[in-house]
Amino acid sequence: MKKSLQIALDGPAGAGKSTIAKSLAKQLGYVYIDTGAIYRAVTFRALSDGIALEDGPALAQMIEKMTLRLVPSEEGQRVFDGEEEVTNVIRSSEVTNNVSFVARQPEVRDALMDLQRDLAKHGGVVMDGRDIGTHVLPNADLKVFMTASVEERARRRHEENLSKGIPSDYELLKQEIALRDKRDSEREVAPLRQADDAHFLDTTTLAIDGVVQAIERLIEEVKA
Ligand code: CDP
Ligand code: CDP
Numbered sequence: 001m002k003k004s005l006q007i008a009l010d011g012p013a014g015a016g017k018s019t020i021a022k023s024l025a026k027q028l029g030y031v032y033i034d035t036g037a038i039y040r041a042v043t044f045r046a047l048s049d050g051i052a053l054e055d056g057p058a059l060a061q062m063i064e065k066m067t068l069r070l071v072p073s074e075e076g077q078r079v080f081d082g083e084e085e086v087t088n089v090i091r092s093s094e095v096t097n098n099v100s101f102v103a104r105q106p107e108v109r110d111a112l113m114d115l116q117r118d119l120a121k122h123g124g125v126v127m128d129g130r131d132i133g134t135h136v137l138p139n140a141d142l143k144v145f146m147t148a149s150v151e152e153r154a155r156r157r158h159e160e161n162l163s164k165g166i167p168s169d170y171e172l173l174k175q176e177i178a179l180r181d182k183r184d185s186e187r188e189v190a191p192l193r194q195a196d197d198a199h200f201l202d203t204t205t206l207a208i209d210g211v212v213q214a215i216e217r218l219i220e221e222v223k224a
Helices: 017-028 036-049 056-065 093-103 106-120 132-136 150-163 170-186 208-223
Strands: 006-010 031-034 068-073 076-081 125-129 142-147 199-202
Touching (some): 031 068, 031 076, 036 068, 036 106, 106 132, 125 132, 132 142, 142 208, 150 170
Parallel strands (some): 006 142, 031 125
Antiparallel strands (some): 068 076
């Protein structure tokens, strides 16, 4: 029986990846790895340092000097850039609306590949992102591609913002999410797409528990 699996969860913004990945990791005693946070931390640093977001070589040089650390925590994952904790600042709308420009630079993706693979090398991980099943962990034991309608994904983010007291405009969120999906799906390197051997899960009408249960069944099949 296989024990420490590598589980890859990919999909567009608001599909529920991080919520589901955290829940699965907790139940399985695995580590949750949010790869989007890595691209966000790089974007945050580039914005802070005034580096052009489309200048791949300059961004790669900047990444070489960064010491990015993902530390598992009760809430999921904390992110450090050297000694500075950036867990919360990388969620700003400025970072959210710029991260796709950084993430589409081939030099950036290359520079971040080893870090991601290294984090998953011993298994026992649930890793979420856009290209985990297609590029980062092509041999993952289980791959799931999750999606939901853009209206539902925007609604979820809207509700999440309101519950945290963050001002939120549903129509604007919908536009921003659709634009980010388009950029992530249409980029040349490692675009957002379902791996051939990934299980497809449309969560539009599924509650979180239903999605977790569906993936738990897939995990049991893999382990058996
Ligand atoms: O949480 P949310 O779905 O809004 O996004 P995220 O997972 O934090 O990812 C932020 C951005 O990073 C995405 O829109 C992609 O541009 C990029 N990303 C990527 O290119 N590859 C990954 N494996 C993960 C994220
Ligand atoms: O990581 P990703 O961007 O794919 O999505 P998320 O941050 O996990 O989920 C976005 C929001 O949708 C969170 O507030 C979740 O609680 C909610 N959600 C939901 O209502 N129903 C689901 N089936 C999945 C997530």
